[in-house]
Structure formats: structure tokens, C-alpha cells
Amino acid sequence: MGSGPLSEDDLIATIFAPLAGPGSLGLEDDVALLSLPDGHELVATTDGVVAGVHFFADDPPEAIARKSLRVNLSDLAAKGAEPLGFLLTLALQEGWTRPWLEAFAGGLGGDAAAYRCPLVGGDTVRTPGPLSVSITGLGHVPRGTMVKRTAARAGDVLAVTGTIGDAALGLGLRLGVAAAEAPAWAAALSAGEQAHILDRYLHPQPRLALASAMRARARCAMDVSDGLVGDLRKMLRASGVSAHVDLDRVPLSPAARRALAADASLAMTIFAGGDDYELLVTVAPGEVEPLGRAARAAGIGLSVIGEVVAGTAPPAFLSAGREVDFARGSYSHF
């Protein structure tokens, strides 16, 4: 690569090989070789992120790396899958530097260790365009136990993990600050609350600690990446059912509550914004308590927000007993 100080082979040997796990063959081959436990199936997912579209080019390289991996881990978590490893395609922009790349690899390696999902293969290319990262996450589940998006049934309880809306508020704050025009509602938040929502945008928290409980207890699930409103619609459509959602029960952080109190129009950002990476799940009524216990044990909140009902009407969102219309429906990266 003309603009970089390292050949691709050197870069792999010095920067990425130290992160490589079993199955990577030391990144010396063109492939990874992986075993699944007997009786398990492979779960595979891929997500790409592009500077200026999915993250800011001047985000800390560690954070870019972590987010690139975590959006894939979040998909595995929603399916109840245990991570096996990941493959990385890194398209480096002109002018990349070794310290930048070392920090990127540091973030990736930290998460690979924390989530037990080692780097097993990859490809590094140059691009005249913006930095792009595409990761394929591989996981496994005992045969027949994967939690699908198409399995919701009328009568199921609808629940979400964690809190909703923080990341979309963090993005709003970030964009405002970048334009030297912090949104008015930001003044209502403490410095700590502002830091909280900015961090939630930068560092999604894949709920992998819930994977085994999801397999055991959940009927249907997906991760919330494009906003609760839109992603719920997708799940219901895929399952051929509808739902009633009580927006007043959707879990909000103190920061999000304060922002919403300062500006009621933020309801759209909070409920229909994106980048939550929480789990949206349907559960048979008798399984809610056991799943909630498992979540608490993992330090993760689980909140009931409504119920699945028969029919193919769009879901009804209620607040203080009145229906709320989310005309725009969903925010999409695309």
C-alpha cells in the first residue's frame, strides 16, 4: 500500500496475528478452520460499517473496532448463539497510520477476549474511499435451539433488554456539537448524562451474557439496530402477528427521561431512532420470570413493554392510554 508504512503481510504478522485465536491457523493460510461442538449448528452474520455513514471518521479507533465487532455479536446474542470467531475485511483509507491501526487492533483484541470471539481470518485492502469495516460473526447453537425472528405468537409477552433511545440521543448530541449547535434539550442533562448517551452511541453492549437463557426461554427475538418501532414492525411482519406496546413501560435511562421531559418531540428519536443494540424478545407468559431472573443475574435489565396479538395490523403504540402514530416508522442507516 503506497501510503502506509507496512506491507499487507507485515501488517497481518505484526498487528493482527497477535489477536488470532484457535482456528485462525495463525492467519498464515487463506482460511480459518473451525469445529462446531457435536450436534450444533452454525449461526453466521455479517455487518459492514463505513466512516461518515455508520460512525464518525474521527471516532477513537478502539471504538470503531469495538462497534464493528459488537453489532455482529449483538445479532448472535439475539439468536441465542455462542460466539465461535470472526472474520474481518478492513478497507483502509489513504493516509492511515500505524498508531491508528494499532489502536484499532487493540480495541478489536480487547473485545475478542471479553466476548470470547477470536479473530480467525480476514482480508486487508486499500480504498480510495472512506475507511470501511466488514465483519462476519460466526457462532453456534445446539441443533434446533436458535431463536428466530419469525416465531412470535399471539399471547406472547413482549420485552426488551436495557434501555431504549440513548444511542439515538447520543448521536443527536454528537451531530449538534459537530455543527457547533448543541440541541436545546442537552442543557437539561448533566455532564454525566451527556457522557452516558454519547457512550451508548459509541459502545453498543451486545447481550451475549443472555445467550443461553435466550435459547432456553425466548420464543422469538432480534436485536434493535434500526429503532424499536421499525424493528418491532419487521419482527411482527416476519412472524405474521401484531402487538400492543405500552410506550410508558419502555425502559428509559435517567438521561433519556430528562431529555424527553425537556423536549416531548424526542419521543420519535427515542422510540424510532437506532443503534440501541438491545434485544427485542417475545416470551411465553410463563417464561417471563425465568428470563428476567437470568437477565438480572447477568446484570441486564429486562422490561415487559407489551404483548403480541393476533392479526397482521401494524403494532399499536399506546401512551397514557392514547395511541401514538409513528408516521416515519423507522430510522434506517441505509
Place this chain on the structure above:
Amino acid sequence: MGSGPLSEDDLIATIFAPLAGPGSLGLEDDVALLSLPDGHELVATTDGVVAGVHFFADDPPEAIARKSLRVNLSDLAAKGAEPLGFLLTLALQEGWTRPWLEAFAGGLGGDAAAYRCPLVGGDTVRTPGPLSVSITGLGHVPRGTMVKRTAARAGDVLAVTGTIGDAALGLGLRLGVAAAEAPAWAAALSAGEQAHILDRYLHPQPRLALASAMRARARCAMDVSDGLVGDLRKMLRASGVSAHVDLDRVPLSPAARRALAADASLAMTIFAGGDDYELLVTVAPGEVEPLGRAARAAGIGLSVIGEVVAGTAPPAFLSAGREVDFARGSYSHF
């Protein structure tokens, strides 16, 4: 996506879902769910290509799609792996059109069928940069049978499939024509020969038909993507051995022979250029004939080009009994 006529969901449903194979869950979930045959291991590889770096932005969309997939299939073939499916990350540039995308999907679908490697998952994003395609190819082998890059032994016979150098010549011709300066040697080639080398650049031929014979007969292998000279060095280094190569035995197409006769300096392009996507393989002497028979039965040439020897010296390349020095060594996309 602002510039496109379709939402991501519409695009997946109308353009990509028709290509999706078993395990894709109809592209309705965020993941693919795949089974390996009992006693098999997973082989996974990923390769990214970027317009203006790995292909020309005005290449036919079918050809871009096919090459993106085939460079991954070539890695699976070299390892003796049978394809299971692939995941696609497509970063679409501003101004893409539906006919372009339909043609791209058509090329992908044609190859997915021809090579029995269905689309099982993916992600579509927009980019302000050039079109980029990252594909993860998944395959499987009976446990313990994958052909590694690190296994060459002194005494092995060194062989390659097909012919070497055509694609690099095709790229040279293509670049010359683009600059309105066709290289002088091109005048020595017939129109058919020019078409042959251009096609070899555009359409690599993954040698998947040899996968089972590779598992049964080959000791060590990789595909030749960055040039025979450089890739051989990588394989020998990974295996801790050296080799003697007789350049006069390296198989050349009639077009490449004619080009080389017209311009002897093309030896560098032919032997050290890239994009061959042929298999470079080491075989115990007794296995050469059975592997050659299998190759012939599959309509693929297999040519002995030298032997693996002990030591860690760089390989020696001989022509007409004299050693040839490839100072530059390898051409790299990176």
C-alpha cells in the same frame, strides 16, 4: 438510501431473496443457520474488492459479482473444501441504479448455482466512496482433511493447475487500452488471444471441481492470487522448506507464449503478476499421477513445475538451465 430507488428491505426482498439458499432463512432474519455434515469442519474465508483497486468501476456488473465470489471459491478449492454458502456485504456507491444491481445479482446468482454455493446472508450499506464488495465464503471438509499451506515437505512435487500469467497480461492490456496506449506486444496477439487474456482477468475459474481430489491427493496448497513467484515464496516460508522451479515447465496459454515471444520482459508480468486463481500444490511423488488424472477428468490441466527441497533459502527459478532473479518478487493488491 437517498440516491437509490429502493429501501434496503425492498432491495433484499426483490433483488437478493430470490438468490437465497437453504440456511438463509429467506434473508428474513439477521443471520444464516447452517448445518455441517457429521464429522466435518468449517472452512471460512473472506475477501474484499474495491472499485478502482481490484476491478474497474465500469466492468460489467455480472463480472464484478462473479469475481467477488470466485476469489473466495478459489480459496475453498485450494483447501479441498466443498462450498456451504456465502455472506455478502455490498457497499453501494452514490448513483447506483436498479438495472446495475439486477445485473450484479444475476451474476452472483448464476455463480451461486453453478458452484453450488448459495447466498445465505448479507448486509447492504451505502458508501460515499467507491463500490466495494466483501464476501465471506463458507465451506466444509471431513475432519482432518483440509489441505493446508504449511504442509509442504522436501521431496514433494510442485504443480499448478491451468495456465499462469494470462490475467496479469489481460490487466496490462486493459490498462493500456484505457490509457489509449495498447502495449506493443498486444499487436502480436490475435483478436481471440486478446479476448482470452481479458476474459481471464475478468473471470477467474475457481478449481472447485478438484476439491475432493485435493483432499485425497495434495499435501499442501494455496491459490495463486498475488503471482506465482510471490505466492510460492509464502507457501514455502509457511512450510519451512525451499524449492526448485523450472520456469520452462510453467504452463502458459498460446496467448501468453506469443506475448512473451514478442517481449521477453513480460516474464515478470507472467510469473510474478497476479489474479491467476490457479492452484499451487505440492504432492508426494506417488500422488502426482492420480491427481493429474482427476484434474484431466475435470477438464483442468495440471503441470509439474518443480520440486520442494530442504532448507529455508528462497526458491530457485531456472530457465534454460540458468537462474532467474525476480527482484521485485511479487505483485500485491495491497
